Amino acid sequence: xxxxxxxxxxxxxxxxxxxxxxxxxxxxxxxxxxxxxxxxxxxxxxxxxxxxxxxxxxxxxxxxxxxxxxxxxxxxxxxxxxxxxxxxxxxxxxxxxxxxxxxxxxxxxxxxxxxxxxxxxxxxxxxxxxxxxxxxxxxxxxxxxxxxxxxxxxxxxxxxxxxxxxxxxxxxxxxxxxxxxxxxxxxxxxxxxxxxxxxxxxxxxxxxxxxxxxxxxxxxxxxxxxxxxxxxxxxxxxxxxxxxxxxxxxxxxxxxxxxxxxxxxxxxxxxxxxxxxxxxxxxxxxxxxxxxxxxxxxxxxxxxxxxxxxxxxxxxxxxxxxxxxxxxxxxxxxxxxxxxxxxxxxxxxxxxxxxxxxxxxxxxxxxxxxxxxxxxxxxxxxxxxxxxxxxxxxxxxxx
Amino acid sequence: xxxxxxxxxxxxxxxxxxxxxxxxxxxxxxxxxxxxxxxxxxxxxxxxxxxxxxxxxxxxxxxxxxxxxxxxxxxxxxxxxxxxxxxxxxxxxxxxxxxxxxxxxxxxxxxxxxxxxxxxxxxxxxxxxxxxxxxxxxxxxxxxxxxxxxxxxxxxxxxxxxxxxxxxxxxxxxxxxxxxxxxxxxxxxxxxxxxxxxxxxxxxxxxxxxxxxxxxxxxxxxxxxxxxxxxxxxxxxxxxxxxxxxxxxxxxxxxxxxxxxxxxxxxxxxxxxxxxxxxxxxxxxxxxxxxxxxxxxxxxxxxxxxxxxxxxxxxxxxxxxxxxxxxxxxxxxxxxxxxxxxxxxxxxxxxxxxxxxxxxxxxxxxxxxxxxxxxxxxxxxxxxxxxxxxxxxxxxxxx
Numbered sequence: 084x085x086x087x088x089x090x091x092x093x094x095x096x097x098x099x100x101x102x103x104x105x106x107x108x109x110x111x112x113x114x115x116x117x118x119x120x121x122x123x124x125x126x127x128x129x130x131x132x133x134x135x136x137x138x139x140x141x142x143x144x145x146x147x148x149x150x151x152x153x154x155x156x157x158x159x160x161x162x163x164x165x166x167x168x169x170x171x172x173x174x175x176x177x178x179x180x181x182x183x184x185x186x187x188x189x190x191x192x193x194x195x196x197x198x199x200x201x202x203x204x205x206x207x208x209x210x211x212x213x214x215x216x217x218x219x220x221x222x223x224x225x226x227x228x229x230x231x232x233x234x235x236x237x238x239x240x241x242x243x244x245x246x247x248x249x250x251x252x253x254x255x256x257x258x259x260x261x262x263x264x265x266x267x268x269x270x271x272x273x274x275x276x277x278x279x280x281x282x283x284x285x286x287x288x289x290x291x292x293x294x295x296x297x298x299x300x301x302x303x304x305x306x307x308x309x310x311x312x313x314x315x316x317x318x319x320x321x322x323x324x325x326x327x328x329x330x331x332x333x334x335x336x337x338x339x340x341x342x343x344x345x346x347x348x349x350x351x352x353x354x355x356x357x358x359x360x361x362x363x364x365x366x367x368x369x370x371x372x373x374x375x376x377x378x379x380x381x382x383x384x385x386x387x388x389x390x391x392x393x394x395x396x397x398x399x400x401x402x403x404x405x406x407x408x409x410x411x412x413x414x415x416x417x418x419x420x421x422x423x424x425x426x427x428x429x430x431x432x433x434x435x436x437x438x439x440x441x442x443x444x445x446x447x448x449x450x451x452x453x454x455x456x457x458x459x460x461x462x463x464x465x466x467x468x469x470x471x472x473x474x475x476x477x478x479x480x481x482x
Numbered sequence: 483x484x485x486x487x488x489x490x491x492x493x494x495x496x497x498x499x500x501x502x503x504x505x506x507x508x509x510x511x512x513x514x515x516x517x518x519x520x521x522x523x524x525x526x527x528x529x530x531x532x533x534x535x536x537x538x539x540x541x542x543x544x545x546x547x548x549x550x551x552x553x554x555x556x557x558x559x560x561x562x563x564x565x566x567x568x569x570x571x572x573x574x575x576x577x578x579x580x581x582x583x584x585x586x587x588x589x590x591x592x593x594x595x596x597x598x599x600x601x602x603x604x605x606x607x608x609x610x611x612x613x614x615x616x617x618x619x620x621x622x623x624x625x626x627x628x629x630x631x632x633x634x635x636x637x638x639x640x641x642x643x644x645x646x647x648x649x650x651x652x653x654x655x656x657x658x659x660x661x662x663x664x665x666x667x668x669x670x671x672x673x674x675x676x677x678x679x680x681x682x683x684x685x686x687x688x689x690x691x692x693x694x695x696x697x698x699x700x701x702x703x704x705x706x707x708x709x710x711x712x713x714x715x716x717x718x719x720x721x722x723x724x725x726x727x728x729x730x731x732x733x734x735x736x737x738x739x740x741x742x743x744x745x746x747x748x749x750x751x752x753x754x755x756x757x758x759x760x761x762x763x764x765x766x767x768x769x770x771x772x773x774x775x776x777x778x779x780x781x782x783x784x785x786x787x788x789x790x791x792x793x794x795x796x797x798x799x800x801x802x803x804x805x806x807x808x809x810x811x812x813x814x815x816x817x818x819x820x821x822x823x824x825x826x827x828x829x830x831x832x833x834x835x836x837x838x839x840x841x842x843x844x845x846x847x848x849x850x851x852x853x854x855x856x857x858x859x860x861x862x863x864x865x866x867x868x869x870x871x872x873x874x875x876x877x878x879x880x881x
Contacts, residue, residue, distance in 0.1 A: 084680075084715060086740065089682055090596060090746065091596055094750075119550075122549075129548060136539065137536065140535065145528040145531075145532075146524070146526070148731060149526040149528060149531065149730070150521075150729075151730045151731060184733075184759070187756045188755040191755065195490065195492070197488055199490045213756070217754065220594060220750070220754070221490070249490075250488075281483075281488075332546075332548045332549045332550060332551060332759060332760035332761055334583075341485065347493060350498060354496060354619060355587065356590065356733065358733070359733070360731060360732050360759050361731035362731055362732060362762075363759055363761075
């Protein structure tokens, strides 16, 4: 028998993620991989985590560490995060915070919160592949978010037809996949648009802490707060993550929003997985408290040198007609190839001939465009490897 | 502004869980609580977990423990689970297993996999409240699963109208909330019904390992396997959990099913939270391997004595007209009060006058019936406390 005829209609939109499939390539010896957007494990504060897990499993707290806990999350971690958010301009308290199992789970829950089939979600073209995958489960219509003001609310609404525009999703700092940052004017114009559309904004702050140069731009939620006076009046929902700063494997992220949004998400989390792992929240809290402020500069220092190595090597080895972004932070450089070249063809050739991996850009476009783009990650290779990999890539491109 | 008008239709079905709200009562001093279905933390193998987390964070595996990992789960844990499932009669291999963040997440994903709005889910009347909450997010119609054969497939199909019956959900061993077990005949007749309806069966094995007396009955999946020869031909999907045996706070559960079902669930998990926490899977694997077989008898021994204490005390203290189940395992006794008594009224009085907590049964019925029922958990109180709590409850009932 086949179970497929029993599956819900949403499953027809669930396809294997190229990124996740490509992660398997990393196991092959000799491959230089710019594919997965994964942090360098040498930068994990493993010693601090070892101490934190031991402390959590000590006699005073082991019962709590291994027991069920509340859906909203471990209270001391929520307190720490409220303080952290205040430091980046978002005045809030711990009741404005929900702990999630990574910010990927926040995207899933926000899709579940807002989207009925046919509702419109505005996203970048390209945008984070994992956001498209998370939202797809709720069968939305995707429309292209433009931040240069050349589409007004009426135009978005007309395109949405009988259903509503529910939210605009974006990662404003050093986004995945392009590495680009939305400037202050773009953020302010998005707030205007969202007010006109009466829709939510989902601000993905996954890379927010990883700025290597240039001036920090306030989070969209901070800008809205400055306009409206209180987070309770804000439509922006901020998603944060420890994956790029402390450890992705522990699956600890968070959502910051007005309390009625958090309350609804808490109910959703109760029903979906009860709560995120107790001991992981306790360990992340202890490590964040002990060394977040001293650890982040080390991470920035390492990744900044890798970004520089990649940009210099691209300058040196890319043939004419190839263009790329100059990210001020994050993990990615986005490369646009000449129109007649396809990223997926280049990947096949690069793997076969010079053992270099990356992600073809097409998967990041909801409409399947962008065939001539590729995403390069510089976070998990040392500078010499980056130089060699880009040199090889230039060789293939010239061939 | 209010964000509520932007919420998806499904949110209208998401209500606060009485069980989770009641957990907060446990913090009040002096309360004897039979409310939450939570394990006794004194029985957690905390020392073994402490060693396991230390080992995972040792120099050879710390990079893996803190890094992203694959969505299907940690391979050695999947291997261990395949062997565990074979021991309880379910021939499978590790490709038939997905690791989830607790079996609650498995229920959420299975709702997401099968249910489009209006599809029918067959459930017990009463059934596990968390299953109703998980499925509710996908806006199904619930119908009452009858295992005594007095409703045939045609009747279920007629009631389902234009939409399909997608699955029957049940917890066949010492179920939450009733503590009752489905006998061999009931299991076989469910398999007949599911074949007639061409629907899936979701078998919730959360309490499966906690049998205190009586003969073990094979899992429904094992019975189907015996009929059909291979798990690939089976429609039963088994959900397991370490929450009742090793630790709930680590959020590690699993799903066992035919490979095409697992593949679809892996895609769903990729999109929803990437993967369950890596280090937790490594720690659970190490502890399960080191002491699952020696630890479970200790848990059974402790809970068995508590069940006996509760059943004896009920005999002694309950007035005429009160009836209760005699569970052979698990954590719960289900009490039926005289028709004119309401569980919620009794709870209010019991809390106020004698400081005893439990869960009113009505919330476990999708149709809001069962007002005269209550659920008592014996897992997290010692025998003396159980005797005193039941004595007090008898006092209130007599008043």
